Amino acid sequence: MNPSVPGTAVESACLEKARLKAAYNSAAENLSRAVAVMQRYLGTMRHEEYENLKKYSERMRRESERALAALERHIAEHGC
Numbered sequence: 001m002n003p004s005v006p007g008t009a010v011e012s013a014c015l016e017k018a019r020l021k022a023a024y025n026s027a028a029e030n031l032s033r034a035v036a037v038m039q040r041y042l043g044t045m046r047h048e049e050y051e052n053l054k055k056y057s058e059r060m061r062r063e064s065e066r067a068l069a070a071l072e073r074h075i076a077e078h079g080c
C-alpha cells in the first residue's frame with residue numbers, strides 16, 4: 001500500500017529494492033518477536049495460544065524466506 005513515487009531523482013537508490021528489503025525486514029522481525037514470546041512464555045501460556053503463535057511464526061518464516069528470495073532475484077535481475 002505504499003504510494004509509488006515515479007523514480008527519477010532516487011533512481012540510484014532503487015525503490016523496488018528498498019521495498020523488498022523492508023518487506024523482508026518486517027517479516028524477519030515479526031518472526032523473531034514471535035519466537036521470543038514463545039520461548040519466554042513456554043509452559044505458562046495455554047496450549048491453544050502456543051499453537052496459534054507457532055502457526056503465526058511458521059507463516060512469518062515462510063514469508064521472510066519468500067521475501068528474501070524475491071530480494072535476491074530482484075538484485076540478480078536488476079543488477080542493483
Ligand SMILES: [Zn+2]
Pocket residue numbers: 014016017074075078079080
Ligand atoms: Zn533494483
